[in-house]
Amino acid sequence: MALTLEAPPADVTNRTRRRVFKPAGWLFILPFLIVFVAFLLAPLLYAGYLSLYTKGLATGTTFAGFDNYTRAFGDPSFRKGLWFVLKFSVVVIPLQIVVALVAALVLDEVTGRLARFSRLVIFLPYAIPVVLGALMWGFLYSPSFGPIEQIAGAFDVRAPFLLSQGNIFYGLLNVVTWQWSGYYMIIIYAALRSIDSSIYEAARIDGANSRQIAVRIKVPMVSSALVLILIFSLIGTLQFFTEPQILGPIANGSVTPDFTPNIYAYYMAFRYAQFNYASAISFSLGFVVFLVVAVFTFATRKRGGLFS
């Protein structure tokens, strides 16, 4: 995100002078280019084209212009899904970042075999495929087989079903935080490692204790990593799909067809065969994500966002 390639000026002039067609360069990027065009660019263009049409079961396909888009933003189901992912972002992102930051700061402080082991353990959930992780949590939450219910049963109480209508927010919150905190921890940890240790030395000489070093020096110095994580998780959460989709079948209907915008688009396309409207919903979601991220990076530009 904060990467800007700054080539030496001399090199630039050099390059402009010899601006001739060089097939070797194209050859090198060809493998990427083919995949990029075939699996990203072309489908995107095609979906954009689809979204401009409308198809009725009884009428057939007609040109609709931007009707699908006005319909999407006026659609209570789409708005409900958007509202859910926004609410979810507000809770899950700070939670993940706090967990990741604390873990990274602690691991940065302690050394030895235990630290290495802990680092691996905290990172491990990220190495588990999302689908498997969700399935595993589905089992843990199960009221008939899950350990949560068994532990509660030992004390003669009923554990709450974490996928019920009232609890699914927290049930999913737990799964997502578990899955992603370790990954963010590694990013912050890597940033911490790259800080010159002479800075800590100077701080110690000035009389700072470990807590002060952590809060006053380490956190500000990894702030660009934090912004990066924030943007990552913001984009990811707004496109929330896999976990609710996997846990849906065992959630007694808590995961409705309009649970999140992506699930809504999926239902539209693959259940109701409305590929046109589904494309419009996907683009509308993409637009919202772009907007939110742009606003966010603009707000944090001093700390190294997109516009820095």
Add this chain to the structure above:
Amino acid sequence: MRRIPAALLCLTVALGTAACGGDDADSKTAAKPTNCTNKIVNEAAPRVLVWAWYPNMAKVVDNFNNQHTDVQVCWTNAGQGQPEYEKFQTAISAKKGAPDVIMLEADQLVGFEIQDALVDLAPFGANDVKKNFSEGAWKDVSQGEAVYAIPVDGGPMALIYRTDVFDKYKIQPPKTWDEYAQAAAKVKAAGGPVFGDFGSNVPAVTTALMIQKGAQPFVYNLADKQKITIKLDDQATKDVLTYWGDLATKGLVGKEDQFTTDYIAGMVGGKYATYVSAAWAPGYLTGSGVGAGKDKGKFAVAPLPQWDPANPVSVNWGGSAFAVTSQAADKALAAKVAMGIYADDASLTDGWKTQTIFPLNQGVLKSDEFVNAKVDFFSGQTANKDIYIPAENAYKGAVYSPFTVFYYAQLQAQIVKILGGKTTGAQAATDLHNQIVEYAKSQGFTVS
């Protein structure tokens, strides 16, 4: 979480449709389907790809393949119900990827017929097997002269109950829904299990129960394909949703989805005293281990409770048929499979003995062996003669909309709201009606 970004979804959407068109020639010369679940007996014979989910399908396919040298069935289980329909729907939109022959439930047929996804089997000799079925069963799979599927099983509904629970709390099988509610309250007051289940993911059951009370959600005829009558805010629909919503919110019946591992575990452990279900249900339950071991001999069946015992109404849940898809490379051959598979004596006998199907084949339906069978799952009860055959005979048929999948999803969402105490049965019916009307209009139907 970010594994499926919006862009990627567009991509999948696009791929589904982008990969279409211009490959008619391809499908004619298409390589034989090779990834069959079953063993191919005659390697040289042409193969027909079949999607079906009957629990005893492996046996049925083997029976067919052993008896045929000119054609072989290559079988895939593409999911039970909804998951299969999703794959089929996507294949229709993509114009490739559909099987030659597909198992469909009666309520799905018209939705695929309107998309020209199914082949009229009348020119391929469907009327030769017409004599094997009752008039009602045949009507369910045809539109006028056109025949879109060959029926296999029906789904007459009844009340399956646990004899151990009924004995313990000294109750008789309820004859009316009032008695059902009273019995539920009695068992609950005595500290017993919940009486039944109001699962959101079986909207077909709820629809059947609405029809039992006199609702007529849809009037639709493919001959006039843009016109549809929708009526979901009538008193009968409101009453049924309110009735089950009340039972659930009072804790008299469960709120769990059905067919999940947790639900089956509950069935095994006696968590539910009754199961409002169809004749094919025991076949699916025994496959999951219900009614075996210490649960053996704990189940019995009674006629479905009625609203008005003087005018009993019989309803169906599911019931399935084999249809030929319009993507089939060799339609005549596929039609032959659709008519021949699950139609031989060995398969039908295995089907009804394991209660996987309730056969619609008149030869079986009227045979002494079937009528007088002492059903093992129901501890030797003559369930066919006493319960299921009368129920099937009294079944008048139902009319479905061409957007059953959408309707079920919205009904399911309303049931979830009722279960969460966020709406009432009456309000849910009104909202559902408005949603479906709006959807039908957006799809280009004239709604009345």
